[in-house]
Amino acid sequence: MQLPEHPDFLWDDPEPKASYDVVIVGGGGHGLATAYYLAKVHGIRNVAVLEKGWLAGGNMARNTTIIRSNYLWDESSGIYEHSLKLWEGLEEDLGYPILFDQRGVLNLAHSLQDVRDSVRRVNANRLNGIDAEWVDPQGVKEICPIVNVSPDVRYPVLGATYQPRAGIAKHDYVAWGYARAAHAMGVDLIQNCEVTGLETAGGRITAVETSRGRIAAGRVGLCAAGHSSVLAAMVGLRLPLASHPLQALVSELLEPVHPTVVMSNAVHVYVSQAHKGELVMGAGIDSYNGYGQRGSFHIIEQQMAAALELFPVFARAHLLRTWAGIVDVSPDASPIVGLTPVGGLYLNCGWGTGGFKATPGVGDCFAHTIAHDKPHPFNEPFTLERFTTGALVDEHGAAAVAH
């Protein structure tokens, strides 16, 4: 298929003003969406998004675009389903062809315990009003005929959870849609502007230091994904995060063979076929902390081996390009979104390997949090304090599903 045309105008490149009501640090999907909802929902338009590189050039430009809301715990389903509902109207809302495609996501189960965990998640999802099905191997084959469901492989497919409303979107277009719409409402998108310091007075944020000078700010929202710890450290705030490389890759363009999205945690691979026809794949994180936007190649090799176990027909597809992002992994695989001990400074981080899908949802909730100085009900459970009280939202323990 052909990609739709982009609009003739996206955004301009303003000089930063001396001061803004709200400064968003990080022009990735989350930062742009937050700015958009601040302007649109809360009427706060004296907003700048500060991006150290090119707009949405971080994880937003690097992710594998899987969107789903079938998380285990109520807290997670709340925010991810809120997000999915926003995705369903986003193309119209932004007036941008974001190629949101609800082609469904299969999460494969390869062991009896995987099956139990999967069924548990499906049941929880349904009671939370999220579309979810448990499908047997034959059902997997019907949804995605190229999956090898033979019982004679190392990790046979024993079934899968299926969320029909899940799918993919085109990441750049999503970011650009938000950026364009935010810009149109008066938000300043300032690129090549790295925040190097956070200024506080009397326990309140007052300004940000940047590579383009000091910018005063009434409120500051951090949306720096992999760099969140570095920013938080500027006000002495320590976060329970580790920044890891996460790699992904694409093949050349191929005739359609893969109608849905398949994820398998046990064999560590997930695949979809993007609109133009390339296979898009990812795997697990590289083990070590790293800000280098590069990972180790053996991860890719392992991922290929895993992919071929599941999809023997991929043998002669070709790897065209690999890359890595920096993901901020939290101990319970859930995000941290909310207030900080510093007045007027708000935190949105810890989305790790799975925050693309949350872009509209967290943009909306984080904007609410900043506007009201109070968390939105959907992000209320995702406080920093939960690591002290123990009220974690542990999304890897039970279902161990990344992305």
Place this chain on the structure above:
Amino acid sequence: MNFRTPTGGTIDRNTLLHFTFNGEGFTGHSGDTLASALLAHGVHEIGSSVKFGRPRGIVAAGSEDPTSLVQIETPFPEPMLLATTVELYEGLEARGLAGQGRLASISDPARYDAKHEHCDVLVVGAGPAGLVAALTAARSGARVVLVDEQNQAGGALLGVDEYLDDRPSASWVADIVAELKSTPGVLVLERTTAFGMYQDGFVLALQKRTDHLGFAAPASVARQRVWRIRTKQTVLTTGAHERPVVFPDNDRPGIMLASAARTFLHRYGVLVGSRAVVFTTNDSAYCAAINLAESGVDVPLIVDARPEAPARLATECAARGIEVRAGQVVTGTEGEGRVTGVHVAGATVACDTLLVSGGWNPVVSLFSQARGKLRYDAELGAFVPGEELGSVRVAGSATGELDLASCVRQGREAGSAAVVAAGFSSRGQVPLPVSDSRCTSRSGLVLWRVPGDEDTSFVDLQRDATVSDVLRATGAGLRSLEHIKRYTTIGTAHDQGKTSGMIAAGIVAEALGVEPADQRPTTFRPPYTSVSFAALAGRDRGALHDPVRVTAIHPWHVAHGALFENVGQWKRPWYYPQPGEDLHTAVLRECRAARSGVAMMDGSTLGKIDVQGSDAGKFLDMLYTNMMSTLKVGRIRYGVMCGVDGMVIDDGTVIRVGEERYLVTTTTGNAAKILDWMEEWLQTEWPHLDVHCTSVTDHWATIPLVGPKSRDVLAAVAPDLDVSNEAFEFMTWRDTQVAGVPARVCRISFSGELAYEINVTAWHGLAVWETLMAAGAPFGITPYGTETMHVLRAEKGYPIIGQETDATVTPHDLGMSWAVSKKKPDFIGKRSFARAENQRADRKQLVGLLPVDPSVLLPEGAQIISSDHLPEPPVRMLGHVTSSYPSAALGRTFALALVRSGHSRIGETLYVPVSDALVPVTVTDSVLYDKEGTRRDG
């Protein structure tokens, strides 16, 4: 028509190869590529473009070609290869593509593998600079690897008619290759592309070993091999790619790079057309014009965009009847399909070929992957290596130097510097050849595009991206090349922008009124050329992909019809169906045997760790929630381990073998993790403790013998052992002989029945198992699998870590406060029990569930709610069913579940939504069978 020259090239004219393209039969020669063989028949049109469906031809002669995409159908379908890199073989069937390939629907029978290679100096690219670098390094005794993607060395020399030191360049090349190949410690790899450059001298290269053999490829030889090269020093002599100039209708077949035409002529003996116009911005294309003219091609015109043509070359052209027009450009072309004419200065010049040269782009992909910074060279109009990189040197035209003398000099310098850096002394000077070439100067004009219809001025021929796309992008406010690349898709096709990327950057700079030097080039990402998935997977496939572990007794299980469950890496018998039995009937039978007679299972997969040392007790006291140091020698204790967060991570029995020795068992799936866990604490936190841990899982075969009759069976096979309850108490162990071999028998029970766990060395496992089967036969001994084990333990309320727990469950939640020491000042996880969340009364706790209808089996993973009707979502859930079985002993179904405030809900009725119904269940204690524990003593 035949476009093959009568002589010349490195093809073997004595072999005739038959192939088809788009269904039509052709012939070619050994040494041809698919592209050269097609061009020899005058076929230029290969495929069509992905967006507009415009015909696409052949632009370059090598892997940088943006257009000649084909699908190979034989011997096995492979998508998206370039006709210019497919070596011809007998029986090849190919067809042109419209930008998308097709995967085979059957699996690939070929083998792939990987090989590790360590060397002192790796040279990438066997052109003149690379050959001199490699030879320099080789002569000083270093281990040298030279890789090149072509099937023969020579690089740029393969495409020219140059003489080096007064002899054909091929002969110079052959001499060097011969010396390299005969030097010990030197490896020359042809058809091998270095595609990725990583840290610490790690370079990945793909070798195509049998592709060129087609049907004749031996099945036993890996088709492709990934070389994992670890080198101390690297010399990149990766050359330069010619780049085109963009002008209206620049995409017609028959329009190709001037250097490609030379390569087709000199290497393959193929004329790319009958009448060729040349459009250039620099000297190098003059040689193409002269060579073609000398070979009988009508070359009416060279259009040189520079204000002045080079005098000497112009004179040579005039002598051959080639008109040279300086200060002019090609403003368009015409033709249905292949080009039939070019527009110059308002007039149309008829031709069937247009050769274009817009200058040269050094191949800096690997340098950039190695994190080398690039610098824009304004004279060249291209990015060149901009800094010295420690162990990576660049030489030859990859640096932007285009004349042979500089290239080979750089090659020698780099080769010599590399060996010295690798610790060798550079010995002797490799003599540098002198070329007779006429066209090597780099004085060119940097010209990105000729103004004109922007909609048909193609920047990326593969992505159908035009100048107007670039201008729309800049017009939309985009400044960063990364944004523009994404907006236009330029450089994202299979060629990754090898010929288009620089031009796009140039056009953007022009549009924005900045210098290309002011822009950050887009990042070069591995791989340099595409690599098949299968090659990367290598041998990590099928049975070799995470090999399975089986126990010593496994063959017996297979022979007796067991179905298996994957647990961790192990294959464990799941159940042993008899004819006509399904899971439930088999399991009910197996359970009945265990509760009323005798049954046994293969428990060898259980993790076992031998913990020794004078501080072993102290150490285990820290790891387990309960006390292990007080355990008496000869006795056994069950223990639970938590993470620092207080959540259960594993459980198992601990045997005190001696004063300073314990044997710890873990769950099957966690054996390795728990050993790691122990070693981590010992080495990083408590190195002062005298404790040593050794995994002994595989040393032992472990057979739980279960049931009221187990004592009789054990007595029969262990004559030395007093099996009476008094002499051999519960939670003790004895060393004795079982079935005539040394054995350790533990009186433990995971079923609540009288039971013994018999441990013998794995070597004897199968024999002991068979002896037990025979000894138990009179009692109807029944082998059982993991499913029955699960049912038996569930009836007793024993949790399975990973099934009843999910990293959010504490020992207290499991009702195991009794296993949490109150005396110990500390153990791992203890502090976390005091956190607010752990104190909540409404934590999820392990309970039993009895469906009110005793025949209803709850699905495992079902959720639990409190109301007897289903409210609108979101529905408040109280917990979930962790285990659920029909029970022979209870004569009904039952389940275990984690339920909010579960311990205080005993007796309550809750509801389990199953499909559209709500199943009422009664909450009970988690122990449902023999609560008093009367059965364990037999």
Place this chain on the structure above:
Amino acid sequence: MQLIPCPWCGPREEAEFHYGGQAHVAYPSDPSALSDEEWAQYVFFRDNPSGPFAERWSHSAGCRRWFNAVRDTRTHDLLAVYRVGEPMPEVAS
């Protein structure tokens, strides 16, 4: 894939190693004396700098020893390795 210089075995492929996060985070001598905040810091919070980082590795497919390293998380370059118990060496960042 990097080469990691195990202080016991010498340089080996990264794939032989297991990562252990920040080094020099000692198990508290008396956890019960800590506040919930302090305990949470120990359990969940780790430094995550962009730059030199003292961290733990174990040569899990080799000698199975744990050791410490200082690595620049921006480049992934290993600046120093040292044995458990040894002080963190000075490194130029």
